[in-house]
Amino acid sequence: MIAIATIIIFLPAASQASVASDFLVNRQSTYAVPYNAQNILIFDLTLPDPASGGTLQLESINFHNSGTADQTNIVKLMIWEDGPSAGWNNDERSVAILSAAPFFDTAIAGNFQSYAKGDQSQRIFVTIDTSETGTIERTIKFQLLENSVVFTTVADAGPTDEVVSGYERKITSENSLLSVPASPIAGIPEIISSDTIRWHFTDIANNEFGFRLLDGNLKTLVQKEASDLSYLDETGLRPNTEYSGRKIVAFNDRGENPVSVSSVFPSARTASLAPVELPVVPEPESVVEEVVQPAVEIISEPAPSQPTLFENMQIKITDIQKEIGNFIKQLDEFIKQSAATVFGALQGFLQAFF
Secondary structure (H helix, E strand, C coil): CHHHHHHHHCCCCCCCCCCHHHCEECCCCCCCEECCCCCEEEEEEECCCCCCCCCEEEEEEECEECCCCCHHHEEEEEEEECCCCCCCCCCCEEEEEECCCCCCCCEEECCCCEECCCCHHHEEEEEEEECCCCCCCEEECEEECCCCEEECCCCCCCCCCCCEECCCEEEECCCCCCCCCCCCEECCCEECCCCCEEEEEECCCCCCCEEEEECCCCCEEEEECCCCCCEEEECCCCCCCEECCCEEEEEECCEECCCCHHHECCCEECCCCCCCCCCCCCCCCCCCCCCCCCCCCCCCCCCCCCCCHHHHHHHHHHHHHHHHHHHHHHHHHHHHHHHHHHHHHHHHHHHHHC
16 A cells, blocks of 8 residues: 555656746855765755645655765755745754765655644755765766655655756865955945845845844844845834844854944934824715795886876866866855854844934
8 A cells, every 4th residue: 555655656647746936946046066065955846735734745756966976975965944044044943964875866854743724844855974085076966857746645645746946066176265245335225215224234145045034122113035135125114213232243154244333223203203194084065055036026017108288278278167166166165254244243243323
């Protein structure tokens, strides 16, 4: 049953075999190393992601050297799983050790942990110790050939379907003992925003794996695994706050350079928060209820027509007649009163005589 399972594992077409692109070779510096050097990092590999919600566990791995070094140029090979702090920085866990040939083209089983996506043990490192003897330059370049990786769970992942290559490292008798990189030179920080400062520096090393930004207590704030950088961005800072004591160091598989005066940055203050511009909300338009007056029909009376001349004469005659009538009435009243007076006087006269 074990043999059958092994056959299934080693057929890329079976199950859900991983492809070469599922493996990520993390780039490291390719500086030359001398013979009789120990713990030389030659392969830095991130294993494939497991299925969503699942885990994977490496069972064995087989390295092929496409360089010119042979088995006699190596005295030890070790495989490590990454530690809590990402990258090669002395917190790794040893999972396999070979102290005798063959180092190449042989399945290496180790005490590998199962991992979910993003776990530290998803990333592995391979180091070698070189032999004491050697007079000519040799090269070492690890590769994963087809069917060279085996996982414990066949259904989740299988071997690669094509070659996965690392980076070439030279072994030469002309090099001195390995050392940490030269110290970068801190430059003038740049204020990017209210929460980000860009710390500029000059890289003068040729054997660095990457760079770290440290605080005043030498705690790592930012780390980037890449050579030939010129700045690191520190984010998540407080607005309008001064930050001092920042330092820049380079590191490789030998460690990091000691902090020097030239690697300390001047203080920098983050930008103030920009005033919050509230969106302009237009005031609601006042609703003026237009009172529509009902239409009033104005009926104008026709202008009185002007009387004719004949009508005017009749009006005048009527007026004169009224005046004459009034005069006659008054005259008649006067005559009556006069006659009564005359009669009364005459009656009194006659009575005087009779």
